[in-house]
Each structure stands twice: as C-alpha cells, then as structure tokens.
Amino acid sequence: MQRREFVQLAGLGAGALILPMSMMGNEIPVEALLDPGMDVAMKKKLADVALNTAKSLGASYADARIGRYLNQYVFTREDKVQNTVNTESFGIGIRVIADGTWGFASTNEVNEEGIKKATQQAVAIARANSSIQKEPVVLAPVKSHGEVSWKTPIKKDFKEVPVSEKVDLLLSANAAAMDNGANFVNSALFMVNEQKYFASTEGSYIDQDVHRIWPTFGVTAIDREAGKFKSRDALSAPMGMGYEYMDGLASEKVEGPNGLILYRNSYDMIEDAKNAALQAKEKLTAKSVDPGKYDLALEPNHLGLTIHESVGHPLELDRVLGYEANYAGTSFATLDKWKSGDFKYGSDIVNLVADKTQPHSLGAVGYDDEGVKTKKWDLVRNGVLTNYQAIRDQVHIIDQNESHGCCYSESWNDVQFQRMPNVSLEPGKEKYSIHDMVKDIEKGIYIAGRGSYSIDQQRYNFQFGGTLFYEIKDGEIAGMLDDVAYQSNTQEFWNSCTKICDKDDYRMFGSFFDGKGQPPQVSAVSHGCSTARFDDVNVINTGRTV
C-alpha cells in the first residue's frame, strides 16, 4: 500500500478498513440492490452502438462491457455495528484495436451519445499509441457464441437476505468470541454481485450474473502484564457462493488435528469465533519454535496462499514476458524451461491445474471478459511444467491457437487483461487422511490458515507464516507453537512434496484482493488442495525483543 493512501484512510479514524476503489461505488438504499437494472435487449442495443461506432472509425476489433457492480458490506466490532454499506457502480468500457494497437475508454453515461464519445476516445488513444507500438496485436480466434447467459449457481441471493439477519449473525459471532475470553473482535461480511454484459465484433453477446461472499473476523487476546497480544483470524474462505455459505452445515466440517474444526463449502461463523478466542488465548503462552528443519503438514486454507504465490503468479504469461516487470515482477518459469518439456516444477505426485469452471470457486464464470468460454487445463502434470495462463493476444507467443479464457477486468472502467484463474493442487489418489499424515511425521509442524506472506519478484524465494501452528513429535501433536515462519525456494519446495491427502480433505482457499497491473486492479481467485506434506523445510523463529 502506498503511504499516501494510508494517510488518507487513517484520517477516517483508527481501524478504518482499507478497500480498493473497485470495491466501492455509489451508496444506494438496500432495496435498490434488488432492482433488476437495465434489461438485456437494451444492453445489446447500446453495446452495438459501441461496436458499430468502432467499426465505422476503422477499428479492426471492438468489445464492449456493460457492468453493474453491486456490493453489500457489514462491519461490526464487539457489540457494535460499525457500518452497513450498499453500493452500485454502473457503466461501460470499450476496447478497440485500431492500427494494430489497443485503445480503451469508459464512461458512466450509458446512452448512445456517451457510448459514441467513449468509443471515439478509445480509437483515438489506439491511434496515438500506434506510433510507439512495435508489433501489431495478434488475436487468437474465438468462437462466436451468439446470445448466451451464465449465472453462479447460488441457493440464497444475499440481496434477498435482510441486513438485520446478517448483523445478528456477526454480533452473535462476536459475542461467542467475547464470552470465551477475547479482548477484541472485529467481524465483517462482504457480498458482491457482478452483473456483466459482454459484446464483441466477433459476434458474441454474453450476459453473466456472478456472486461472491466472504465472512471474516479477527479476534485479539491480550496479556497486559506480559505486554503481549495475539490474534487469530477466521478460518473461513471467500467463496463463489450465495448466502447459503453461512449455513454452517455439519456435513461440510472437517476435523483436523487436535480437534481443530475446518470448513469446506459451508461455514459456521459462531463456532469458529468461539474457537478463535480459545486459540488466541492459548497462543499467548504457546512455545516459541526452535528454528531448524521440519517436515511440514500444510492445511488447505494455508497452502492455498502458497500455491497462489509460488505457482499461480509465476505461470502468468504476461509476467513471464515482462509486461509486469515494473510492478508485480517477472518470473523464474521462463519460456526455455517450459519448452524443454522436462522442467521439474515439483515431485512426481504434484499435479497443478488451472480451472475457470470449478463450482464454488471465486474464479468460476461461463465466459471470460473477452468472450472466451472458460475451461480447465494443466499447468504442472506429474511434476513437469506443461503450460501457462494466457489470453487471446498472448497464446500465439507460446505457439497455441486457443485462449485459456482467463481475461478479467475489476470493473467497467478498467481495461481487461490476463488474470490468474483458480489454480489448484490435485488431491492424492490413495486413501490418506490428515490423521494418517500426522502419524507418519517424526519431527514436524502442522500449519493451518493464512498468515504473513512474502515472495520475490521472480517467485523463487518465499516466506510464509500461518494462523495456527502445532508441533508434531513422533507421530503425535505435541502442542501449540508460536513465532513460526518457513522460508524456501519454489522449485525446491514443490519437489519436497512427499504426500498429499485424498479428496475427502480437499478444500478451497481464496482471496478477494489479488493485485496486478498499473493502475492496479484486484481480482478474486480460489485455490483448492488437500493437506500436503513437504519434507525438510527451513523454519525460522520470528520472535524479537524491542
């Protein structure tokens, strides 16, 4: 985060939540969330205005995205509601190719006049930039889909659930934490509905209705005498689901080591908040880790972030090619390694797949933001690097003729570009539970939940913390640890993967805020896996005295 942003937000008062601009919009009354918005026939008519204007100005390609982004957020702390927010953002983004160069413009004047003006701007920008463009844009062919639609398969639309019910749930979770010894608790519910209409000169008109939800909290326990504070965050995951994620179904709970309760596709927030308070207090007196080499058992809600940073990002083709060099960085997974056909990314049991169709995932859509039908493909098979993530104007560089369908823009007023699909580790094929895994480890650490994370700009060296750490000694849990972080190198780490639990342990981690690009855009993405074992990983102690 830039300090200037921080200063601005801090001015709102301590504890002000930091949200990217795309997560905001104009505030609206809650009933307005249920307004169906512009009908599809009108969207088609207006999108055609953009496409026809672009063509008449000599553009060789154009697409138009009419987007209505609805957000609802609820924030509470202890026994207080801090804020409930309902926002809407509505407008159109137009992208063209003229003189072999991309141009983009957007407007919130979604009418014939506004759209014509924005399209002219997009074409003018393309022409202005063509003078310093080295190679013309090459687009992979795409099927014309005609008029189609897609919707996240939700059971309960958050827009139809009263705000009071959501507030009650958060306050009950807070009370459960406070009753069990927490000193402070902040909780929040983020709910998002992207209503996206896409049309292009390739002949597709695609209407999509995308839903996402993220319940979360942070519980803090304080020992004033010892001058210590510890926090334990929620073990929920943001999901591509409706409000049914909040049902807390017993059938979706997974029992981890030491009685830890973990959640699959349904979340029990009150139960997790209670456990969080007990575990935050336990952390205050947990043993500080002895640094050294350990075998790590990494739980899905933790390992998902490691997959994100060490597999998801390095295999983005635009990073590999240098387009992100000035911001997110480049990649160690260079084209020569991929072309060799035998680059060992991981051990033989490591299979990593990209998937834009996985149910309940944040990245699931029917079509990407340039009208390509989504799919699933291999990135690493039997440990060997097999492919990247690429979109229409990139796949020709890796001698392929079909886009992978992972183009995305965070809003109507940002240009779409290649974004990470869900990238997941396939579960082990043999029956093997987390309890079996603990029994097989002599000297190890079980890590659950996300913590501190940092990786270099080419994705070699990383360091991860976690939410909860348990020492494993001679096949048994020996108690809670603190001050744990592990450091490794991507290729070394994935090649040290010796066991993966079976599909019964499979769960998804997710993030609403994967950042990339300049100006930066966020994107929501999930990473699924079962608990996996990594041998002889370097663990450091992060405790300090100041």
Place this chain on the structure above:
Amino acid sequence: MAIYTREEARQLMEKALAFSKADNCVINLSGSESGNIRYARNTVSTSGHRSNQSMVVESSFGKKSGTATIDEFDDASLEKVVRRSEELAQLSPENPEFMEPLGPQQYDESKSYVEATANISPEDRAKVAGTSIEAAAAKDVTAAGFLNDSEGFSALMNSKGLFAYSQNTNIDFTVTMRSNDGTGSGWVSRDFNDVNKFDAAEASKVAIDKAVMSRNARAIEPGKYTVILEPAAADGLLSGLGRAVSARTADEGRSFMSKGDGTKLGEKVVDERVTIYSDPLDPRVPTATWNSEGTPLKKTMWIEDGVVKNLAYSRFWADKKGAELVPFPSNFIMEGGNATRDELIKSTKRGILVTRLWYIRSVDPQTLLYTGLTRDGTFYIEDGEIKYPVKNFRFNESPIIMLNNLEELGEQVRIDGSLIPYMKIRDFTFTSLSDAV
C-alpha cells in the same frame, strides 16, 4: 469538467445543504481528472484517462446517520441525494461512536496544486514513455514503466457552518530497467506536485545505470550487515512505523505503542538522532490542510530526538479519553543529515547498498517485525567503494530495531509523498538469499 473552483463548489454545496431537514448534514464534494501511460518490453502497453466526480451526503438524527452518494448535480439530483441519506439515517441503528460535525474552522492555504501538472496532455505522456524507451534501447536494456498524473479538488461543508476547499495535482513515475541478458535490473521512482520538477531522462538514466551495474550479481552469505538504505528502501519499512501511531490501538493494548496499561508516549524508542514529523505546508511535500473530519492539519511532531511525542486521535477517541485531538499525519518527514549517498558509501568499510525493498509484509505487529526482499540494485561496498553487485536478500527486520542501529543519516529525498533521508544502519538482518533479478 470534474474540477470545480472554490466558489463553484461552495454554491453547489449550499444548494444541496438547503434541502436538508436532518439534525446535522455533512457534504463532501470531490472531483478528479487523471491520465496514465504504461509501457513494457520497450513499447507502450496501455494508456487511459479517468474523470470522476461525486458528492457524498451524510445526514444524522441524534446518533443515527446515513450516507448517500451521487455524481449528477442538477437540482433534482441534489434533493434526491439529501432525502436518500435522511431515509437511510432514520433506518440505521444508533452509532455509539457518532460525533457531531465540527463548527467553522480556520485553515492554512494549501500549496499542493500546480497548474502545469493539470495541463499534461496525452502527447506529453507519450513523450515521457518515448524518452525512457529510447534511452533504454541505446544501452541494451528493456524498459517497463508507468506514469500517472492527476488533478483534483475536494470540498467539505456542514450544517454547523464549516467550509473547506483544496486542490491538488500529482505526478507519479516509476520505471524498471532490465538488461537484455536478464542478469541486471534497476528501478527509479519520482513523484511531485509540480511536473516541472520531473525529468524523465534523468530518472530513466538512474534506473538504466543500476541495471547495467547490477549484471551478474555474486552470492554472498546472508547475515547481519551494515546497509546504506536509499530513501525508497527505508520508506517501505518506515510505513510500518507510520501505521503504529494510532492512540486507540495503543490504548487498547494491541500495538507496538502499547505498554502495560498505558502507552509508550514520552518514551525513547529509537536513536536520539531520529526526528519524524508531518507538515502539510512543507513546500517539498505539500498536502491538504484539513482531513475528512474537517480538522485543521498542522505541523505535528511524532518522534523527536528518539522520543514518542504524539499519538494520533480520531475525534471520537480524543473525546472519549479527554485527550487533545491530534489528527493522523498527511505526510511523513524524517529529518536527515548533510551526507550525500556517495559520502555515505565512502565512509563505509564493509556494507551493502540497497536500492529498494519489495513485498514487505508484517510478521509480528507486536515488535513491528517485517519481512521482504531487496530488489533492482543491491551492491557490496568495501573500503568506501561499490565493489560488485550481489544477489538479492530476504530480510526480517523491525523499523524500531533498525532505527536503534542507526550509524548515520544522509540527505532527504521526496519519495511517495514523504521526505526520507538516506541512512546507514548497522546489523541489518538478512535471513536468506534469492535468485531473483
């Protein structure tokens, strides 16, 4: 046009306020125009222009408040946004932390607007990209950069008679230069309110020179080293300290600034040569002179001679604690010394020069421990000279430990809206090596 003058803003806000029937009404009006260009692989990749304007109305009845936003300003829209905020306020639960709006205040005149920056054209942006790309190509280097310029205004009016207005302009430029053999990388960042202070050729040269100099880096053992942190590198870690000034989290016992039942206010926490303050009127890093609550912003000392002088209070927290209101800082100025970067290198027997730190994340909020990596130009110094480039390191370090291990401060440089000096630090903790270039 999204930019209103003081009088245009005042008239529009008065018109909206006249529709209010609430106990209190606060109106924020803001607008901005910004343009950008992005390039990579020595060619332009994207460019764009953004125009935003919005009016945010917060109405309140007792401790119940509601907010509504609008981006159209005809009379009907103004009335609609005020009514909507009133309806939302009536439906809201009481906010125990609600504060009545402030009455009229005296503000200093802000110096953060420069006309020349507001007049930047798409051609100017393309020229910056072109200058940078040409210079790179001439040295067998590839440029990836981003330029963003903006002009904006912000105004605040409330039913207690308060009115505040300010304008600002900004230009932000970064470029990463990578040698075409893939073994060297350099970077530079420049930001100003006044575009006339920006020289694309000079900035690009700094990054190109670093890319060329950093080729074929050698691996040296991680461990504790004396480091010379360039201001961009120090800035990344000092932001962590900036975030720790909240009085509320300190009072609540969950901050580095907490101590027993109290706080570290008045305690020496870092070397006595460290003085950090904020000042919205400093001509090198000017900002608005009021914040979103309408509180006037003045020069405020945060750490003086190593001692914590102030913690920041929101109006609510100041009221609850019976403390003096101390608004959060709008910039960050750390006093420096006279030494240039070269002089700091000359006086170093053995050390590492660090261009920047990257992917900085909190590891332990209790001790302000952060991790991250060096990037885009890391060099080994021996006997007062840069000897050779070294591979990047991962660090685990706290700005508190770092500022206690201070050897020497150098000249200040503007970075990311703040003024940060070059600094020489002993025993900076590098914990592992990275192969990343």
